[in-house]
Amino acid sequence: MRERRGEFAGLWTAYALSNLADGLVVITLPLIALTLTSEPGLVAGVTWAQTMPYVLCTLAVGVLVDRVERGRLVRVAHLLRVAALGLLALALAGDVAPLAMIYTMAFLLGTAELVGDLGSSAMLPAVVPKDRLETANSRMESTRSALNEFVGPPLGGLLVAAGAVTAVLGTAGVYLAAAGALLLPVRGRYAARPADPRPRSNPPDRVSWRAEFTEGLRFLRRHPLLRNLAVMVCVMAGAWSAWSAVLVLYAVDPGPMGLSGAEYGLLLTTLALGGVLGSVAAGWVQRTLGARDTLVVDVITSVLMLGAPALTNRVWIIGITTFVGGFGSGLWNVTVVTLRHRLIPDELLGRVSSAARLIGWGGMPVGAALAGVLAQTSGPRVVFALAASACALLLLPFVRVIREDTIRAAVEALVEGGADGAVGGGGTRGGGVDGGGPSGRTVG
Numbered sequence: 477m478r479e480r481r482g483e484f485a486g487l488w489t490a491y492a493l494s495n496l497a498d499g500l501v502v503i504t505l506p507l508i509a510l511t512l513t514s515e516p517g518l519v520a521g522v523t524w525a526q527t528m529p530y531v532l533c534t535l536a537v538g539v540l541v542d543r544v545e546r547g548r549l550v551r552v553a554h555l556l557r558v559a560a561l562g563l564l565a566l567a568l569a570g571d572v573a574p575l576a577m578i579y580t581m582a583f584l585l586g587t588a589e590l591v592g593d594l595g596s597s598a599m600l601p602a603v604v605p606k607d608r609l610e611t612a613n614s615r616m617e618s619t620r621s622a623l624n625e626f627v628g629p630p631l632g633g634l635l636v637a638a639g640a641v642t643a644v645l646g647t648a649g650v651y652l653a654a655a656g657a658l659l660l661p662v663r664g665r666y667a668a669r670p671a672d673p674r675p676r677s678n679p680p681d682r683v684s685w686r687a688e689f690t691e692g693l694r695f696l697r698r699h700p701l702l703r704n705l706a707v708m709v710c711v712m713a714g715a716w717s718a719w720s721a722v723l724v725l726y727a728v729d730p731g732p733m734g735l736s737g738a739e740y741g742l743l744l745t746t747l748a749l750g751g752v753l754g755s756v757a758a759g760w761v762q763r764t765l766g767a768r769d770t771l772v773v774d775v776i777t778s779v780l781m782l783g784a785p786a787l788t789n790r791v792w793i794i795g796i797t798t799f800v801g802g803f804g805s806g807l808w809n810v811t812v813v814t815l816r817h818r819l820i821p822d823e824l825l826g827r828v829s830s831a832a833r834l835i836g837w838g839g840m841p842v843g844a845a846l847a848g849v850l851a852q853t854s855g856p857r858v859v860f861a862l863a864a865s866a867c868a869l870l871l872l873p874f875v876r877v878i879r880e881d882t883i884r885a886a887v888e889a890l891v892e893g894g895a896d897g898a899v900g901g902g903g904t905r906g907g908g909v910d911g912g913g914p915s916g917r918t919v920g
Contacts, residue, residue: 483603484612486657491596492619493654494554498589499628500635500647501526505582507636508568508643512575525582529590530837537590538830539688542823546595547658553591554655560584561648568640594833598825601817609814610759617810618755625748692827695820702819702832704877705812708870709836712778714843715863719782721844726856732789739791746795747802754806761807762814768880770811775870777804783864786857815883 509522541549564581567573596616604612635643696702727733728740735743762770781801784794820828847859 484600487596487599487603488612488615488619490550490554490654490657491616492623493650493657494589494592494596495620496623496628496631497557497647497650497654499624499626500632500643500650501582501585502624503629503632504636504640504643504647505578505585507633508573508640509575509578511640512573512578518575522578522582525579526586527837528583529587531834533587533590534830534834534837535692535827537587537594538692538827538833540591541594541598541826541830542688546599550592550595550599551655551658553588553595554651554658557585557588557651558648558655560588561644561651565641565644565648568644594826594829597813597817597829598822601822601825606818609817610762610810613810613814613817614755614757614759617758617806617813618752621748621751621755621806626745626752688827692824692831695824695828696831696835701878701883702828704873706832706835708873708878709812709832710839711866711870712775712839713836714839714846715778715782715866717840717843718847718859718863719785721847722851722856722859723785725851726785726789726860727794731856733791733794735791743791743795743798746799747805750799750802750804751806751809754803755810756806757803758807758810762811766880767811767815767883768874768878770807771878772871772874774804774808774811775867775874777801778867779864782860782867784860786860786864 505526506519506522509519513519560581564573564577567577600612600616601609632643632647635646696706724740725731727735727743729735758770761773765773777800781797781804784797788794816825816829816832843863847863850859850862
């Protein structure tokens with residue numbers, strides 16, 4: 477397969493613009509909510525509403541990605557966000573935007589983000605040959621980290637300072653540009669391709685949504701490699717979520733680190749910067765160490781980042797380990813997305829990716845809830861120590877289950893036998909992964 481450079485450039489540009497807009501939304505909607513209420517729980521409800529689609533809608537979106545032409549689906553997702561933000565701007569201009577409307581818009585934008593991200597990821601193997609997937613995913617992930625986490629939030633704060641309507645319309649304009657980036661360069665159809673391309677004399681009727689849900693979950697369950705990686709993502713996401721939930725209490729004055737709010741923001745910037753550099757370096761690291769050892773590096777860097785605050789309150793040590801944790805996260809995200817593209821048949825890519833994403837996100841609320849209870853009863857340092865210990869235990873599966881030969885066998889099985897071949901063959905016939913987690917860890 478030849479690389480369709482113009483189409484990859486269009487997809488990459490649209491992905492970059494939409495992630496910039498997503499970064500704007502992360503800060504814009506809560507700040508607008510803050511003008512309507514001073515209740516912390518009600519303001520936090522905006523983030524809750526924006527992330528609820530990851531739990532409620534992920535499997536349905538996966539089926540949609542495998543049913544509908546993917547290029548059109550992503551464009552529609554961008555345009556729906558433009559329409560939603562346009563309505564919000566009109567309501568804000570007329571001073572008739574209740575908090576319930578902010579919640580509704582947050583939920584709609586979160587759903588559309590899920591559609592756009594899964595659809596864009598599923599399109600990538602159609603425009604990039606398999607031997608270029610590491611490079612392509614590295615570019616996509618480093619762009620996401622830079623714009624979504626590094627550029628978008630502070631820019632959103634500046635736009636809100638200029639006015640809520642200005643911020644909302646500016647964000648809508650970026651989404652509109654993302655939709656436009658897909659119109660001309662990205663040509664042709666990007667429907668899911670069947671594992672067996674031979675025409676059938678009697679094509680089957682369309683199966684039910686429930687059956688398609690089940691097919692994606694069954695594929696995930698029947699692959700030892702895929703299944704174990706999905707569970708690992710869940711544990712790691714829970715550990716990162718626990719760390720991020722209590723870090724602000726530990727870092728900001730009167731916490732032990734004694735930082736101001738601005739200094740705390742700078743500390744988190746090191747996480748995003750590490751993620752960008754890790755994403756850029758991921759291709760080289762994979763070629764040098766292999767996929768398995770690249771994942772091991774991320775587990776080790778996560779242990780360092782999560783455990784450092786349990787041992788010290790020195791800002792420079794925690795800053796370095798946070799950067800290192802972000803770097804490892806960038807390696808993980810690129811590696812697992814590339815493996816997913818190589819190991820999951822195209823016709824199942826949306827459903828299996830969404831199932832793995834759902835499992836990954838499932839660890840986040842559990843980790844945050846446990847962190848809150850433990851921090852209240854035992855203090856933040858206990859939370860950091862337990863989060864690091866949970867991640868350290870993830871090194872055990874790499875001894876027996878997740879080895880370079882199991883990954884290689886899974887790729888060969890898919891190449892030789894398609895979807896049916898990929899799920900056969902016992903313990904070494906796994907396939908497909910999906911990354912996930914908070915604070916720079918991508919789910920999918």
